[in-house]
Amino acid sequence: MGTYMALVDVTDETVQNVQDLATVWGDLTGDIEALGGELIDAYAILGEHDFVVIFEADGRDGAFQTSVSIERYGLDTQTMEIIPVDDLGGLVQDI
Numbered sequence: 001m002g003t004y005m006a007l008v009d010v011t012d013e014t015v016q017n018v019q020d021l022a023t024v025w026g027d028l029t030g031d032i033e034a035l036g037g038e039l040i041d042a043y044a045i046l047g048e049h050d051f052v053v054i055f056e057a058d059g060r061d062g063a064f065q066t067s068v069s070i071e072r073y074g075l076d077t078q079t080m081e082i083i084p085v086d087d088l089g090g091l092v093q094d095i
Contacts, residue, residue: 001056003040004063006070006079008051024073028053031069037062051075054082 029039037057045052053070057063060081067079083091 001037001058002060002063003054003056003082003084004066004079005082006053006055006067006077007049008053008070009076010050011074011076024075028070028073032057032066035062035065035069037066049078053077 025042032039032055035057037055040054040056042051042053044050055063055066057066063079063081067077070077
């Protein structure tokens with residue numbers, strides 16, 4: 001399983017208030033689990049994007065499926081894999 005984050009923007013006018021978003025997050029959690037992943041955390045953020053969603057997925061294909069699932073709710077995503085800083089040393093090979 002890899003860990004991914006999605007920068008999320010509300011693009012659909014059907015999501016107009018906090019209650020709408022609460023419903024979306026509940027449905028989204030179920031969708032991620034149905035795809036074999038897990039929603040780790042979600043935050044509202046200030047700035048260029050509206051939310052950040054952190055989730056685990058079974059590789060690139062699972063992350064792509066999760067992103068498509070998020071977008072079905074009128075949300076636009078920019079998804080990327082995240083790696084713990086502690087794991088970076090293992091990625092670098094001595095030459």
